[in-house]
Amino acid sequence: MFTATCVAPVNMALVKYWGKRNEELILPINDSISMTLDANEMCAKTTVAASESFKENRMWLNGDEQPFQANARLQRCLDGVQRLALAHGGAHRFPLSWKVHIASHNNFPTAAGLASSAAGYACLVYTLARLYDVPLDEQLTTIARQGSGSACRSLYGGFVQWQRGSSADGSDSIAVQLSPATHWPNMHMLILVVNDARKKTGSTSGMQRAVETSALIQHRATQVVPQRSKELKVAIEKRDFNAFATITMKESNQLHAIALDTFPPCVYMNDVSHSIVNFVHEYNEEAGSLHVAYTFDAGPNGCLYVLDEHVPHLLAAIQLAFPNDAQQSVEYLKGIPVPAVAVKNGFGENSASVYHINARNTLKYIIHTKIGEGPCQLGDEKSLLIDGLPLPK
């Protein structure tokens, strides 16, 4: 039996991916740019084993077996990596006809809408690549893209661009690294996970309907995104947080504007999400410059970009504006520890309050994380499979 075990990180989009020009090949209508998050706080972990004795391909996600054959995206990733292995033409350690067993696990809540499929498919493709001895290059990103579009961006650390490409077969719709995590190492993130009861539209069907019905999405894709991508790349290159924050927040707003312009409309942010937006604008106003930027994906959770040195003050202000009964518990504040600092509301006895104070317990928990590296392979002792079967849950 041959095995490989790897972890792959989550990535959070700055310039947003929304809308495909080809559903099958997962080809986007515009470029997107993301930051990869540290795999210590949030990652997918996958083990793939190949053995002559396996009767069929099998897959377990978080301990539960998934139908393999029925999952076209899974099959496409396996086929894709095997094709690359053949193309690389070297001597294979074992025949490609051997069946595989796959176990995958997320170390963060799958249901919270935190890009679990991007990390998951990146991890799957990366682990298959290690197993079949395929190098990490742009070819591999085209395979991950066909599992879940934004998975291609999780194959690299730091800041990553997914280039739209123009060819019909998708061969030039690839992810490239813009700069490694070490370029801007103090870039951190606070993820405010929102208590939410809303019925959801999945992002796949949401963006499909957007392309079909939004009267604004093509203008966004052809006119707005190219300009913003260019500006964001300069902001990242110069470590210009002010420009970075402005573009990031406008991009988040426009993603949700396009979702609302869809018919029927898709609504991913809720009242709490909008309170987070208000809070960020209030906070930056008080700070006198942009110290924090929000972005929201296809869910209600707020992802706040903030430099390391501003994290303690920002977190204290969040605790003030979003009071929570569990505030002091380790279950509420996850990830990198933050030293406590004092923050007062208002600038003195006669001033109006600075932060709007929200209802209690509108946040479920907070994750503190930072910029991180791409996927990496672990030792066999970290395997999620024993004798080809998943570890007990």
Added chain:
Amino acid sequence: MFTATCVAPVNMALVKYWGKRNEELILPINDSISMTLDANEMCAKTTVAASESFKENRMWLNGDEQPFQANARLQRCLDGVQRLALAHGGAHRFPLSWKVHIASHNNFPTAAGLASSAAGYACLVYTLARLYDVPLDEQLTTIARQGSGSACRSLYGGFVQWQRGSSADGSDSIAVQLSPATHWPNMHMLILVVNDARKKTGSTSGMQRAVETSALIQHRATQVVPQRSKELKVAIEKRDFNAFATITMKESNQLHAIALDTFPPCVYMNDVSHSIVNFVHEYNEEAGSLHVAYTFDAGPNGCLYVLDEHVPHLLAAIQLAFPNDAQQSVEYLKGIPVPAVAVKNGFGENSASVYHINARNTLKYIIHTKIGEGPCQLGDEKSLLIDGLPLPK
């Protein structure tokens, strides 16, 4: 002393007005189309008196005196109608130099964000026109427009178009009637007034910021609205409710998309508003065709267009989906009475429920109204002024 007393209706936009090309003259960046609502349920009422003995121009709104000089829009309306009176050149009943006293009153909650300024300025300008004997024509709509943009549409009943115009002085930015209320007399509306605690951005500053910062608003104004205006006019002409409903809902969604694409974003709809949107799509799905269309202005309240014959069933479904402790009270259901009908949720024991049932008391009250006529003059016995001073509150 000479006096005139008039009422003017509210109008609800179908193709939305959002964004000015000239703030001073209130010239819009796109055409808009509205339906005028029956003044019996919601109207502004205004009395203007002119007397040789008045020392200065004075104004009372809902019984409270307002600063007159400081109010540039008020002054502009008075000057504008007086200029028209001069231009019409007839013998005036009294000298234009006489000062005026104005009392105005809304018969519906001013704070609920229900287009009170449109009805108010339309009523002011119409009443001044009656006092100075100026005819209701397109010239008068250019005056009302300078009080509050959408006020120009409240000068006519039925369906009304505010034409953007192209001249720099605004002389061709006028309202015209598309068809009178009698053309589609069974067009009714249920207004779902939402319990709301959100901090608001006024529509004036919201649309100003949208023009300055939205990357999508010009595309909307130049490409989307002209096409939709054309299609909506055909739908109204043919009394095609299906096309009418589709355009109306898409327009509402796009207004709020543009507001969200503003920086910082403007958010007028809340979670309850979005639940109303969901409900309408569920309702139409169950009905098998479009029986109801939502529109939301710069506030959280849902305005539902529905034909007379569908009102009882729709209202019963609303009562089911939005349970309210005050459901049976006359304070909760205002306006035109509705016969009770029974509505069941779900299609039988094995079916999933049709309507998502919302939390209790998310609606404040419901107004049932319908299409209506333009402003009209009342007898002197309806005056809001006695000897030039307002009636006691």
